[in-house]
Amino acid sequence: MTVNPSGWRPSAPANEQGEAATVTGNRALMLEEPLLFEIGSIGQTGVDFAAVPQGATRLGGLERSKAIGLPGLSEPEAVRHYTRLSRQNYAIDLGLFPLGSCTMKHNPRLNEKVARLPGFADVHPLQPQETVQGALQVVNELAFWLLDLTGMHGVAMSPKAGAHGELCGLLCIRAALEARGDKREVVLVPESAHGTNPATAAFAGYRVENIPASAAGRVDLDALKSRLGPDVAAVMITNPNTCGLFEPDMKAISDAVHAAGAFVYCDGANFNAIVGKVRPGDLGIDAMHINLHKTFSTPHGGGGPGSGPVVLSEALSPYGPLPFAAKYPDGSYRIVEEETAGDEHPNAFGRMVAFHGQMGMFTRALAYILSHGADGLKQVAEDAVLNANYILRSLEDVLDAPFASSGPCMHEAIFSDRGFANGISTIDLAKALIDEGFHPMTMYFPLVVHGAMLIEPTETESKASLDQFIMAVRSIAERAKSGDETLKAAPVHAPRRRLDETLAARKPVLTWSESVAAQAAE
């Protein structure tokens, strides 16, 4: 079929369901939208400026001579362009988004409102410190909560996301080891870990070795103990783990790791299951990042910005990065950075980002935490775990649940594609869920479960919402087991059918250009 370069299909025939074609390619509320480069023009703008005073320039002879190639749109055109595009997205605001390990909970709008207060949104990071006392107090108040909720000793607020927090934790560990003249080279990572764990360890200059999982979906304690030795710097554990299970041996793991002279890094992506119920500090953990965009409800924004503060044990706190906000006995707040660190924080491993971290996320997370309070956060963990177990027990008779017999799960339930017929796999069930109006679960992760489906409903789903989702999954699972090949064509009701990812990778088109567009039209 010929592809119109704009993506429109003005003369589209009736589709497989026999729906009548439209001349525009639109279907009522489902509106096709061309690329900016196909509708904008170089001479159009949606912003009015005062007249530019004429005068000599001082650009060092480097004035732009050639066109940049940036089309503009007037304000109504721009608003319509982006509104139409936005409607091609699924989102938490639309429905259940059970992406395992991502904690897609409701994003309260109060958080958006407070983050936009001019006193937070319109403040420069290099303003003199006497002019930013309120901002520093936000950082400090949030830090106080994070420390109390985790039972840890110190916290580094500046990491920009979870993986950046992992890096921060490993650099603290490395600095602590180097301070005692101990050069260790290996970081142990369970095979069920998020991909960021091994990637971070490698980024921090370590060699990565995998440790196997037990049949019960936990870290194999004996295998771990036998690998510990003088070359191991750290063990990275996710707890609750990526199978949605709590590691009951966590304290024993920590003790063994410490006895071998190494440190315990905990991936805190799944903190939502235990917030307000269990303090990682009581389990012997040395460093753990907290994804504010998961547990503390800051919006995921289509892939960030996140925020990944790292809580640290007493042993690691002296090595935390600069800068940070500190409260002084006179009630004032100050930024401790390179110049003041010498006296107050001489062992800091250095700086991770240009400024102080994700202030816009701190204000949102603090508003969320204050809203819930200690009692509400405990209820968050309980409801998140309750919702996940409700899904586990409501689906275990139609989907293979590899760890269901060993007891309850934490905040997410895991299933495999065992029993699907005719080559139908997890992806087919996932795409069929799209047609039913749900975002799919995390697919094919963790790797230790065949065709894994990791479902994290979060605490902000009502029972009615869960019941509808369960009904949809049950129906699709029955079709998958009976070998209903129509599943392989799903989704049919989404803005796009399945997309050719192989083509995208084989002939990458990463930017728009007139010549590529012309080729496609031929």
Added chain:
Amino acid sequence: MRYLPLSDADRSEMLRVIGAGSIDELFRDVPEEARLKGPVHGLPMHASEMAVERHMTALSRKNMVAGDVPFFLGCGAYRHHVPASVDHIIQRGELLTSYTPYQPEIAQGTLQMLFEFQTQVARLFGCEVANASMYDGSTAMWEAIVMSHRITRRNKTIISSGVHPHYVSVARTMAKFTEDDLRTSLPALTAGTDAESLIGAIDTETSAVVVQYPDILGRITDLTPIAEAAHAAGALLIAVVTEPVALGAIRSPGEMGADIVVGEGQSIGVGLQFGGPYVGLFACREKHVRQMPGRLAGETVDAEGKRGFVLTLSTREQHIRREKATSNICTSSVLCALAFTAHLTLLGEKGLRQLASLNHARACETAERLAAIPGIKLVNDGFFNEFTLTLPVEARPAVHAMVEKGVLGGVSLGRLYPGVDALQHGLVIAVTETATEQDIDALEAALKEVCA
């Protein structure tokens, strides 16, 4: 609690379905001694929306708001007017409350916007390809250094003295752990940059030269000779842009031969936000794309032949390649990238050029007036919207003294380079379209007084 839909009746019914007698039974894998008996001790209980808003508003009022006073700070974060529609667009729930587009059939909005963003960034920087965003400019610069290391298989990087000292600090921190060899130096308060000494330092062990454009003192230099020297030695040129609005007025680094161009996108669409979240921009030559970090949106077709977009070349990334990935980055800064692309679309080429001209004209006027104050000298010959002055007094106390007069009058080099005697009199002033005539008058008056 207003964010929790389950009622007690729901909870009882669900426990019955699960076959558990109590919530606590669901936590049975957690050792008894690690389970808290009640809410975490010493923390307040839940609060109403009104109470939380009141508390946060009170904290916000303890800050001096940039928009309330004459304001002239830059050095890596710039205050520009962001059209109201930009914030409206990124507050659409479909954009705000979605995630990394792992299911492209229901994420075409984010994916098409990222494809448009990549195209805009590549064009603005004069490069062939750009990725879908990094955390910020400083982390993007480090990623560029290690990317260059992978491409050239060399580990020596020469960083210009004109690069933002916090960016250098991030790179130095990381290099301690990767054993990359970084050559750094301090800037001098001269009109010329260190281009010549950079060229002289390039040898056949050099992986990359890193230059900021415009630099930390606001100076602009032609990158062409540096690019030529780097390429002749088999090294790459990495350019860092902390104020992308400048590229509406001056030539792009890519045009002058930069191989990798990274930047801070904050000044277009994002706002100051006390340092974050911001958005890292990352662009390079197409031949290096497989060494690039971060997400990439790419064009493809669906099963019916309709054009669509997906995340692509994922085999570079951590979720596939684990310890062999080009970076550990996962969540980046997509919503800020969407704000950037929406603002740049509203501007268009015409608006961006007008905005850049307006910034430059205001900065020229301000520089001229301030340089006429007795004892103050302008360091720069060329600049865009930011320039450096030397004051007859130390600049850091002068900045605090101006705060007393209600003026946020620039960034002192003493703040950025504490303890470096030769720089203590330096003051960096940024002037954008948001500065009014009255603001410039107030700055001039305040500087006169503190320098008298």
